[in-house]
Amino acid sequence: MTLPVGFLVELDRHTRIVDGGRALVGGFPTRLIRLTPRAQRLFTGRTLYVRDAASALLADRLLDLGTANPVVGALPSPADPRYTVVVPVRDRPRQLVRLLSSVGDGHPVIVVDDASRQPGAVAAVAARHGAKLLPLTTNVGPAGARNAGLRLVTTPFVVFVDSDIVLAPDTVPTLLRHFADPAVAMAVPRITGLPAADPTWIERYENARSSLDLGAHPAGVRPGSPVSWASTACVVARTDALAEGFDEGMRVGEDVDLCRRLIERGRRVRYEPAAEAAHEHRTRVDDWLLRKAVYGTGAHPLAERHPRFIAPAVFAPWSAALVTALLAQRRWSAPVAGAVLAGVTYRIGRRLGDTQDRHRLAARLTANGALAALAQTSALLDRHWWPLTVVGCVASRRVRRAAAVAALADIVLEYRRDRADLDPVRYGVARRLDDLAYGAGVWLSALKGRSTAALRPRVTR
Structure with a gap:
């Protein structure tokens, strides 16, 4: 599959042009890419x-490496x-009206009623908007409902969209442009919050820190990249690339599983924040906490299916030694950590060969790796x-100190980055509740599956 003439790529914001334009540093994991003189002439600036x-x-x-x-x-x-x-929908007629009003005309729409308790209301909304209704007599969950609809699709592309989503007019047309790349199997938009007249503090937090929002x-x-999965709350896909579709044995995490399987087959999945879809966030604390915990329960099933890719943290040997120290x-912690950083910087510098300013570049790469390791430890x-x-906090002063530093540093750094429309105190409370609920879900899934696979960090070179 070859990119067509006219296809335009731009270097990722994390990719650096070094050595006077003769090399690139970036991607996931980070690589040094030497460019031949002919390859250098193909670039116009960063494009x-x-x-x-x-x-x-x-x-x-460059697309394969994540550098562009x-x-x-x-x-x-x-x-x-x-x-x-x-x-796919179960009840929610009010949300369904809002979604179907945003879909627009000229495209077939299939509403899969996943055994609603009041099927008549869903049927009436579908009929009013000219959508084909596929009623299911047994509740099969989001994966099964999507697959049921997928089997009726005859167009080259399929758009899966949840009932609590509202599409912008350009959401689908923008995502369709990514399929100029024949390797792309799926493209997803940025999931933003649905505007509300008087949002609760939980909504304000979700607008800045939703689990579905993958960034700008x-x-x-x-x-292993900053965007390691994609939600299928709204997604455009090649119909023929989905094969068997979603794993109907999964009630949660089926979107992560689908992404993994597509990538393992050599296909690409693109995240495009230029296209947006608005999501109705939960407004009650109990509903919100339950949803976060449900997300966490997908950890063990995913660890069973994709053991190489589902780990709560991934360390290099040197970064594991750094955070352990x-x-x-102890008194020896700072000297040992310094020695580890110095040794890694020296080793990276040697691997950079004759690259211009290689020592400065090596120090920068080491610092980035150290910060990433500390963030994962937090x-x-x-x-x-x-x-x-x-x-550990009950038994050890050192654990209490580490936990306090990790919790407070996380709140300060993330609050500054998210720029939430919420005061720091309530943001911090929501941040910690978010982590507690998700972590509880992970532990419940691990206990149910009688496995620690979803809890074990991975150390890899």
Whole structure:
């Protein structure tokens, strides 16, 4: 599958041009990419325009490594842009009215009623909007309902959208442009909060920190990257790429599983924040906490299906040694941590060879790796391992100190980044409740599955 002439990519914001334009540093995991003189001439600043087989090959390689992203506004629409909208729903007639009003005309719409308790209300809404109704007599969950609708799709593309979503007019057309890349199997928009006249503090937190919002920057969805999964609350996909569709044995995490299976088959999944879909966030604390815990219960089933990619943290040997030394909080901790950082910086510098300013670049890469390791350690203490942290706090002053630093630093840094329309105190409370609920779900799934696979960090080179 070759990128077409006219395809335009731009280097990712994390990718650095080094050595006077002769090399790139970036991707996930981070790589140094040497460019031949011919490859250097293919770039215009940070963009690469596909003109021939050589530029197509280079652009394809950059996309694979996560060092570049398509410029979606410059991509053409598919030659055959026909799509069918599939809506899985159980009750929720009010939300269904709002969604179907935003879908627009000219496209087939299939409403899959997943054994509603009041099927007449759902049927009336579907009929009013000219949608085809597929009623199910047994509740099969989101995965099964989507698959039931998928079996009726005859168009090249399918749009799955949940009933609590509202589409913008350009959401689907923008996502369709990504399919100019023949390797793309699925594209997802940014999930934002549905505007409310008087949002609760939980809604304000979700508007800044929703589990479904994957950020403001485009990315390829891939394990080990900042966007390692994608929600199928709203998604556009090639109908023929979905094969057997969603795993109907999963009531939660089926979207993560589908992404993994597509990637394992060599297909691409794109996250595009230029396209947005609004989601009705939960307004009550109890509903919100329950949903967060439900998300966590998908950890063990995913660990069974994708053991290489589902880990609460991934460390290199040196970063594991670094955080172990710091957590020990002994007199020797700082010297050992410093020695580890110095050794890694030296080793990276040697691997950079004759790259210009290689020592400065090596120090920057080491610092980035150290910060990532500390962030993952903080997440372990506050989120995935919090039951162990609580036990440790009872018995150890050092654990109490580490937990307090991790919790407070996380709140300060994330509050500054999220710029939430919420005061720091309530943001901090919501942040910790979010972690507690999700972590509880992870532990429940691990206990139910009698396995610690979803709780074990992975150390890899």
